[in-house]
Amino acid sequence: VPNAEDELIRRIRRRVPSARGGGLHVGIGDDAAVIRPRQGNEWVLTCDQFLEGVHFLRDVYPPDAVGYKALARATSDIGAMGARPRFFLLSLCLPEKLAGSWLDGMANGMARAARQYGLTLAGGDTARSAPPNPCVGLDLTVLGETRIGRAVGRTGARSGDALFVSGTLGASQLGLELIRQGLSRKKRWRKLLQPHFYPKIATELGRWLAERQLVSAMMDISDGLSTDLYRLCAASRGGARIYEDRLPSVAVSSDLAAAGLDARSLALHGGEDYGLLFAVRKRHIPVIPKVFRGHRITRIGEIVAGSEVTVVARGKSSSLAPLGWDHFRKSN
Amino acid sequence: VPNAEDELIRRIRRRVPSARGGGLHVGIGDDAAVIRPRQGNEWVLTCDQFLEGVHFLRDVYPPDAVGYKALARATSDIGAMGARPRFFLLSLCLPEKLAGSWLDGMANGMARAARQYGLTLAGGDTARSAPPNPCVGLDLTVLGETRIGRAVGRTGARSGDALFVSGTLGASQLGLELIRQGLSRKKRWRKLLQPHFYPKIATELGRWLAERQLVSAMMDISDGLSTDLYRLCAASRGGARIYEDRLPSVAVSSDLAAAGLDARSLALHGGEDYGLLFAVRKRHIPVIPKVFRGHRITRIGEIVAGSEVTVVARGKSSSLAPLGWDHFRKSN
Numbered sequence: 001v002p003n004a005e006d007e008l009i010r011r012i013r014r015r016v017p018s019a020r021g022g023g024l025h026v027g028i029g030d031d032a033a034v035i036r037p038r039q040g041n042e043w044v045l046t047c048d049q050f051l052e053g054v055h056f057l058r059d060v061y062p063p064d065a066v067g068y069k070a071l072a073r074a075t076s077d078i079g080a081m082g083a084r085p086r087f088f089l090l091s092l093c094l095p096e097k098l099a100g101s102w103l104d105g106m107a108n109g110m111a112r113a114a115r116q117y118g119l120t121l122a123g124g125d126t127a128r129s130a131p132p133n134p135c136v137g138l139d140l141t142v143l144g145e146t147r148i149g150r151a152v153g154r155t156g157a158r159s160g161d162a163l164f165v166s167g168t169l170g171a172s173q174l175g176l177e178l179i180r181q182g183l184s185r186k187k188r189w190r191k192l193l194q195p196h197f198y199p200k201i202a203t204e205l206g207r208w209l210a211e212r213q214l215v216s217a218m219m220d221i222s223d224g225l226s227t228d229l230y231r232l233c234a235a236s237r238g239g240a241r242i243y244e245d246r247l248p249s250v251a252v253s254s255d256l257a258a259a260g261l262d263a264r265s266l267a268l269h270g271g272e273d274y275g276l277l278f279a280v281r282k283r284h285i286p287v288i289p290k291v292f293r294g295h296r297i298t299r300i301g302e303i304v305a306g307s308e309v310t311v312v313a314r315g316k317s318s319s320l321a322p323l324g325w326d327h328f329r330k331s332n
Numbered sequence: 333v334p335n336a337e338d339e340l341i342r343r344i345r346r347r348v349p350s351a352r353g354g355g356l357h358v359g360i361g362d363d364a365a366v367i368r369p370r371q372g373n374e375w376v377l378t379c380d381q382f383l384e385g386v387h388f389l390r391d392v393y394p395p396d397a398v399g400y401k402a403l404a405r406a407t408s409d410i411g412a413m414g415a416r417p418r419f420f421l422l423s424l425c426l427p428e429k430l431a432g433s434w435l436d437g438m439a440n441g442m443a444r445a446a447r448q449y450g451l452t453l454a455g456g457d458t459a460r461s462a463p464p465n466p467c468v469g470l471d472l473t474v475l476g477e478t479r480i481g482r483a484v485g486r487t488g489a490r491s492g493d494a495l496f497v498s499g500t501l502g503a504s505q506l507g508l509e510l511i512r513q514g515l516s517r518k519k520r521w522r523k524l525l526q527p528h529f530y531p532k533i534a535t536e537l538g539r540w541l542a543e544r545q546l547v548s549a550m551m552d553i554s555d556g557l558s559t560d561l562y563r564l565c566a567a568s569r570g571g572a573r574i575y576e577d578r579l580p581s582v583a584v585s586s587d588l589a590a591a592g593l594d595a596r597s598l599a600l601h602g603g604e605d606y607g608l609l610f611a612v613r614k615r616h617i618p619v620i621p622k623v624f625r626g627h628r629i630t631r632i633g634e635i636v637a638g639s640e641v642t643v644v645a646r647g648k649s650s651s652l653a654p655l656g657w658d659h660f661r662k663s664n
Contacts, residue, residue: 031409032378046364053462077363130385133465141473
């Protein structure tokens with residue numbers, strides 16, 4: 001077919017897993033995808049934008065990081081419900097000049113995330129972005145599958161539940177700050193950018209916790225611990241107390257601290273780590289491991305009565321403001 | 333929760349239907365939506381972008397037309413598979429200054445389409461669009477439901493099948509040409525813009541045809557008859573012959589014809605009508621009605637052997653080039 005849009009879709013398909021099977025009855029190439037659930041299962045569904053100038057800077061991000069991170073961060077919400085990632089749709093808006101090697105690099109990164117998390121591309125949409133300021137935009141819709149009734153929401157935490165997080169807090173934000181301060185191209189800091197470019201999401205941990213019914217509420221930390229803990233508490237109609245010295249904060253070397261980077265602030269408010277935040281009834285606490293397939297698990301506090309979120313540091317308790325990411329906050 | 337993004341989501345929810353029930357087990361407000369299929373049914377899934385400067389001009393489109401059309405055009409793909417529209421996700425990228433009354437108007441139009449086509453908002457994502465040129469972007473993911481095996485793809489047409497279209501061809505493109513020529517604000521032409529702003533999609537016709545198994549292949553005409561017929565033929569590995577004098581072309585008045593508008597060209601290549609294009613085995617032809625719930629149905633030709641698409645006019649047959657919409661064509 002002599003159609004440039006169809007050709008672009010073929011470029012993506014050659015790289016990203018998109019074969020039928022495993023419940024995908026009709027895939028790319030028709031008006032819509034057709035998926036058949038397994039009996040006794042239900043679908044978990046989310047979408048997530050990854051936009052140039054908003055979520056990433058194209059002159060800083062390697063193309064494969066754009067593809068990897070766009071899919072990983074959307075899939076994170078599926079893991080946070082305790083579901084198994086299955087299929088995804090890609091809406092892609094692209095300047096014409098990026099439809100060649102940049103697109104191939106992006107698709108390679110997306111393919112790596114798809115294989116890592118068990119995802120098949122089932123469909124999507126493409127558009128050429130508009131002048132005068134053509135930007136890349138990706139929107140990922142991800143479907144997961146879970147046994148009926150096993151999906152874990154945010155509403156089930158109760159006073160007395162222990163609060164856990166997985167992974168390191170503030171590692172992605174540290175990478176972002178290095179970019180903002182123009183330090184990202186220095187070789188000595190390059191390794192610190194990896195958690196920002198290629199976040200490792202805890203999908204298998206989420207499934208494991210949900211299948212064993214060990215958690216009363218769970219979500220991923222995408223906008224920062226302070227903001228997301230506030231959301232979990234609001235949904236569960238409770239408050240929380242966390243302990244600053246227990247937080248698995250990112251390590252900040254003395255020269256970066258001198259440049260104004262603060263481990264406490266990064267850990268409390270830094271976004272895009274995509275670790276899991278979850279609440280556990282007292283009787284299940286001993287079952288929670290310290291490490292799960294490379295993801296460190298840390299008990300950081302507990303759910304309390306009321307609606308306040310407080311942080312305890314050096315024996316003093318103070319209110320924790322939700323100062324994580326907020327797209328529509330005036331001062332952003 | 334003192335969070336501007338959460339407040340924006342509440343503004344949308346107050347307008348657009350988003351209640352749980354009917355298979356939606358977890359809706360907006362968690363990491364992801366949870367949906368339970370009815371036994372014996374499967375899901376049909378599509379996504380579609382509607383971007384300022386690419387798909388619409390904000391200074392021309394009423395806000396409610398943006399919301400209405402964005403959802404209607406995405407839902408069109410569900411109807412074209414013969415499925416019943418059920419749920420949708422909205423990814424919204426918005427300049428901050430539009431988060432007030434413009435957003436409300438957009439959401440009202442989207443709500444109207446949702447009610448008209450039986451859709452419930454199940455989730456989404458919001459972002460503030462980036463300076464220096466902040467644009468509105470919407471991406472709609474729509475889920476439909478159908479009985480297992482009843483979804484209609486593009487691959488089943490065979491030589492000898494009759495070809496039908498629903499609706500009028502070129503009506504949306506006529507509206508777009510009026511906008512391009514600066515005529516859209518003149519009162520006498522205003523009515524001609526309605527098919528461009530508020531396309532009526534033929535979802536119920538698609539379901540009716542699919543449930544009765546009357547069609548061998550079906551798709552919606554979104555990029556223009558010439559381009560989409562070419563796609564249907566390629567998917568079904570056949571050719572097609574259509575008759576120019578049978579096309580249900582939009583009426584073009586003499587003064588608009590004098591301004592260079594051509595009914596034939598609009599009908600063959602004009603996009604965004606969202607009528608259905610479908611193939612019917614000979615034995616089912618008598619069952620196809622002339623009108624279905626206000627949608628005119630017209631037999632325009634037939635599937636033939638080979639791979640060529642031809643159009644017959646005044647007894648002469650000529651090859652039909654796919655000159656409809658192509659986002660990545662160099663000359664667009």
